[in-house]
Amino acid sequence: xxxxxxxxxxxxxxxxxxxxxxxxxxxxxxxxxxxxxxxxxxxxxxxxxxxxxxxxxxxxxxxxxxxxxxxxxxxxxxxxxxxxxxxxxxxxxxxxxxxxxxxxxxxxxxxxxxxxxxxxxxxxxxxxxxxxxxxxxxxxxxxxxxxxxxxxxxxxxxxxxxxxxxxxxxxxxxxxxxxxxxxxxxxxxxxxxxxxxxxxxxxxxxxxxxxxxxxxxxxxxxxxxxxxxxxxxxxxxxxxxxxxxxxxxxxxxxxxxxxxxxxxxxxx
Amino acid sequence: xxxxxxxxxxxxxxxxxxxxxxxxxxxxxxxxxxxxxxxxxxxxxxxxxxxxxxxxxxxxxxxxxxxxxxxxxxxxxxxxxxxxxxxxxxxxxxxxxxxxxxxxxxxxxxxxxxxxxxxxxxxxxxxxxxxxxxxxxxxxxxxxxxxxxxxxxxxxxxxxxxxxxxxxxxxxxxxxxxxxxxxxxxxxxxxxxxxxxxxxxxxxxxxxxxxxxxxxxxxxxxxxxxxxxxxxxxxxxxxxxxxxxxxxxxxxxxxxxxxxxxxxxxxxxxxxxxxxxxxxxxxxxxxxxx
Ligand SMILES: Nc1ncnc2c1ncn2[C@@H]1O[C@H](COP(=O)(O)OP(=O)(O)OP(=O)(O)O)[C@@H](O)[C@H]1O
Ligand SMILES: [Mg+2]
Numbered sequence: 001x002x003x004x005x006x007x008x009x010x011x012x013x014x015x016x017x018x019x020x021x022x023x024x025x026x027x028x029x030x031x032x033x034x035x036x037x038x039x040x041x042x043x044x045x046x047x048x049x050x051x052x053x054x055x056x057x058x059x060x061x062x063x064x065x066x067x068x069x070x071x072x073x074x075x076x077x078x079x080x081x082x083x084x085x086x087x088x089x090x091x092x093x094x095x096x097x098x099x100x101x102x103x104x105x106x107x108x109x110x111x112x113x114x115x116x117x118x119x120x121x122x123x124x125x126x127x128x129x130x131x132x133x134x135x136x137x138x139x140x141x142x143x144x145x146x147x148x149x150x151x152x153x154x155x156x157x158x159x160x161x162x163x164x165x166x167x168x169x170x171x172x173x174x175x176x177x178x179x180x181x182x183x184x185x186x187x188x189x190x191x192x193x194x195x196x197x198x199x200x201x202x203x204x205x206x207x208x209x210x211x212x213x214x215x216x217x218x219x220x221x222x223x224x225x226x227x228x229x230x231x232x233x234x235x236x237x238x239x240x241x242x243x244x245x246x247x248x249x250x251x252x253x254x255x256x257x258x259x260x261x262x263x264x265x266x267x268x
Numbered sequence: 269x270x271x272x273x274x275x276x277x278x279x280x281x282x283x284x285x286x287x288x289x290x291x292x293x294x295x296x297x298x299x300x301x302x303x304x305x306x307x308x309x310x311x312x313x314x315x316x317x318x319x320x321x322x323x324x325x326x327x328x329x330x331x332x333x334x335x336x337x338x339x340x341x342x343x344x345x346x347x348x349x350x351x352x353x354x355x356x357x358x359x360x361x362x363x364x365x366x367x368x369x370x371x372x373x374x375x376x377x378x379x380x381x382x383x384x385x386x387x388x389x390x391x392x393x394x395x396x397x398x399x400x401x402x403x404x405x406x407x408x409x410x411x412x413x414x415x416x417x418x419x420x421x422x423x424x425x426x427x428x429x430x431x432x433x434x435x436x437x438x439x440x441x442x443x444x445x446x447x448x449x450x451x452x453x454x455x456x457x458x459x460x461x462x463x464x465x466x467x468x469x470x471x472x473x474x475x476x477x478x479x480x481x482x483x484x485x486x487x488x489x490x491x492x493x494x495x496x497x498x499x500x501x502x503x504x505x506x507x508x509x510x511x512x513x514x515x516x517x518x519x520x521x522x523x524x525x526x527x528x529x530x531x532x533x534x535x536x537x538x539x540x541x542x543x544x545x546x547x548x549x550x551x552x553x554x555x556x557x558x
Pocket of ligand 1: 015043044045046047096
């Protein structure tokens with residue numbers, strides 16, 4: 001049996017309590033995501049991809065099921081946890097359209113993604129300013145390094161680091177969200193349409209980053225994407241969700257060539 | 269001369285409005301709860317003090333300290349037992365606001381039942397005053413001003429310089445993302461309600477020490493707080509300060525130009541003018557609209 005990073009078991013979810021009126025979004029969804037791989041998650045609009053991420057990251061409750069997460073030394077049922085502990089066990093998330101703390105500076109937006117970014121406990125670090133300052137210096141250096149690696153030496157983000165993040169364009173906000181994820185180490189990244197609405201050149205760069213995080217650090221990545229090309233370049237494996245069920249699983253080429261998928265996406 | 273005296277009074281009152289409004293903003297900016305229950309806390313703090321100081325004969329600083337702590341605990345309990353369960357059930361903000369009105373009603377009735385409806389005087393001495401070049405400031409006014417300013421300053425140091433400040437700013441910006449960043453917002457809320465409770469307790473104590481209290485002082489104060497909060501700019505933390513001093517000074521000018529009876533009316537006229545011409549307030553964020 002192959003090692004998994006996430007095993008979704010018998011997951012059932014509906015958004016209304018009246019089961020007859022609206023069908024279940026997920027009806028006993030069962031799927032295993034292999035560890036150390038990039039997995040593409042495809043599906044039509046409204047298929048439930050984002051909702052699946054929301055359940056995994058504990059922002060939305062489900063009706064039934066388990067989600068087993070392999071933490072390296074033990075298996076944890078994520079459904080028993082709260083949203084705020086996921087970062088601590090190595091799960092990071094990029095949202096579809098919610099990337100920034102608007103009234104914080106670009107730099108603060110990055111720093112907040114760092115390990116221990118709030119101190120061990122805010123009250124204790126309240127009085128340990130010196131130690132905190134040193135840690136912060138390290139975090140700032142890391143932020144600078146990440147931005148340089150991603151966007152080059154004289155990048156917009158670093159030069160305008162003290163501007164409010166709300167001034168960024170939507171594409172830039174998404175990039176900032178991606179850069180923030182790199183501020184700490186993860187075991188699993190959930191990326192919700194990381195390349196939607198960004199420039200083709202930047203899209204290639206993001207694909208490269210995704211591959212690099214995966215190969216150099218062995219981070220498992222689940223990526224929701226509508227763009228065939230992105231899936232082709234980044235994903236080792238791909239699964240297609242249709243009407244709350246897994247309609248097809250396999251290597252990206254197969255999925256993209258799959259008649260059901262082609263019918264849903266291209267209409268042929 | 270009278271004008272300057274009134275302006276001084278206005279600025280002192282403005283400091284108290286600022287503090288009270290800041291406590292309201294701490295709750296609203298993060299949780300988006302229109303915390304009407306806040307008005308009950310303004311009233312209950314001096315009643316705790318009255319019980320401890322006048323009835324039980326504790327010394328004054330201990331009485332002040334304990335009544336602030338008790339008010340803080342009630343503030344936390346309101347969140348824990350009423351707002352948080354509604355939040356977890358994902359109730360609409362209308363439901364939360366209505367339950368908040370319920371909180372006030374209950375607390376006001378309980379206090380009226382226990383202590384009676386009549387006005388209670390906390391400090392029956394003729395207030396000592398400080399006179400300088402014809403101006404008069406009473407000692408209670410000095411306490412009002414200094415305690416408000418100190419608490420405001422402490423809060424802004426915490427907000428700008430500490431990890432807790434980052435959490436508060438991040439929380440008020442984006443309550444979903446902040447959870448993904450590792451913050452337990454339910455626990456943070458308790459802390460914020462505690463801070464907010466301390467602020468309104470100090471405002472309530474310092475005003476009631478000056479002019480006494482009855483069970484119904486909360487609502488008029490809340491109206492000032494809300495107006496200061498709105499014209500200062502919803503969502504910001506500096507807004508309540510600007511709004512608070514603005515209201516304080518305007519009300520002083522109202523006394524000068526018309527009479528003190530017009531204070532509330534003028535306050536609301538200002539609110540309406542703001543809502544029409546500058547709904548985002550002095551410091552409101554300019555959202556990206558398109
Ligand atoms: N909070 C909610 N309350 C009610 N229904 C919801 C809620 N969130 C999602 N849904 C419904 O669940 C379904 C799946 O939504 P979801 O956002 O997961 O789709 P998606 O696969 O991410 O689509 P897209 O590709 O457009 O992002 C939709 O029909 C949506 O209306
Ligand atoms: Mg989606």
